[in-house]
Amino acid sequence: MRHTQAPDRRDARVDPLAPPFPAELQAVFDRIMPPGVPPLVLFTTLARVPRVYDRFRAGSLLDRGPVTLRQREIVIHRTCARCGCTYEWGVHAAFFAERTGLTAEHLQSTACGSAGDRVWSNEERLLIRLADELHDTAGLSDDLWNALRPAYRIEQILELIALTGYYHTVSFFANGLRLPLEPFAVPFPTTRT
Numbered sequence: 001m002r003h004t005q006a007p008d009r010r011d012a013r014v015d016p017l018a019p020p021f022p023a024e025l026q027a028v029f030d031r032i033m034p035p036g037v038p039p040l041v042l043f044t045t046l047a048r049v050p051r052v053y054d055r056f057r058a059g060s061l062l063d064r065g066p067v068t069l070r071q072r073e074i075v076i077h078r079t080c081a082r083c084g085c086t087y088e089w090g091v092h093a094a095f096f097a098e099r100t101g102l103t104a105e106h107l108q109s110t111a112c113g114s115a116g117d118r119v120w121s122n123e124e125r126l127l128i129r130l131a132d133e134l135h136d137t138a139g140l141s142d143d144l145w146n147a148l149r150p151a152y153r154i155e156q157i158l159e160l161i162a163l164t165g166y167y168h169t170v171s172f173f174a175n176g177l178r179l180p181l182e183p184f185a186v187p188f189p190t191t192r193t
Contacts, residue, residue: 011178011180012041012045012177012178012179012180013176013177013178014045014048014177015045016041016044016045016047016048017044017045017047017048018044019038021039021044021047025047028057029043032057034095037184040091040182041087041179041180041182042087042088042091042170042173042174042179045173045177045179046173056169056173059166059169060166061159061162061163061166065159066153066155066156066159067152067156067159067160067163069096069099069100070100070101070102071124071127071156071160072163073092073096073097073100073102074102074106074110074124074127074128075127075130075131075160075163075164075167076088076092076163076167077089077092077093077102077107077110077111078110078127078128078131078132079131079134079135079163079164079167079168079171080092080167080170080171081110081111081112081188082131082132082135083135083167083168083171083172083175084171084175085167085170085171085174085175086181086185086188087174087175087179087180087181087182087185088167088170088171088174089110089111089186089188090181090182090185090186090187090188091182091185093107093185093186094182094184094185094186097186103119105119106119106120107186107189108189109128110128111188111189112189112190112191114128115128115129115132122151123151123152126144126147126148126151126152127160129144129147130144130148130160130161130164131164134161134164134165135164135168140161
């Protein structure tokens with residue numbers, strides 16, 4: 001599995017916007033960030049180009065969709081891990097792992113494990129396989145599709161495919177811009193324990 005070493009702030013290719021932010025932008029940050037948490041470097045960097053940032057936010061799938069929060073986070077973690085995106089993997093581990101019951105063993109498996117790891121239920125194994133197949137082939141095999149259909153509704157499968165694609169985009173931004181890790185981010189595991 002590819003792992004990108006997290007750059008420090010000196011390595012970032014584009015400087016993020018610095019506070020104070022314009023009132024309209026600050027209002028957006030206030031809506032999407034937990035109270036007392038400054039906006040992510042990803043957001044303040046993309047906000048330098050309002051057209052890109054507006055379209056990026058419009059594609060977000062962090063609202064209440066047809067999949068559970070845990071299912072969403074398994075797909076996001078695995079997708080970011082497969083893309084070597086330590087930045088976004090660490091952000092999601094910090095914000096969502098505890099809320100979704102993803103233990104250190106689950107997180108380790110998203111980063112360095114496989115769908116066959118014992119930490120996953122049968123339905124969760126399908127999520128890991130989905131993220132892996134989409135990453136590796138940009139498609140889903142008949143075998144996986146036939147396994148997904150009894151476990152997930154069509155709207156859930158479409159959401160999972162969209163999540164995987166969206167977090168490839170997030171990973172491309174974070175890795176391409178060499179965004180430094182957020183101070184609160186969970187460190188990315190580098191080997192299996």
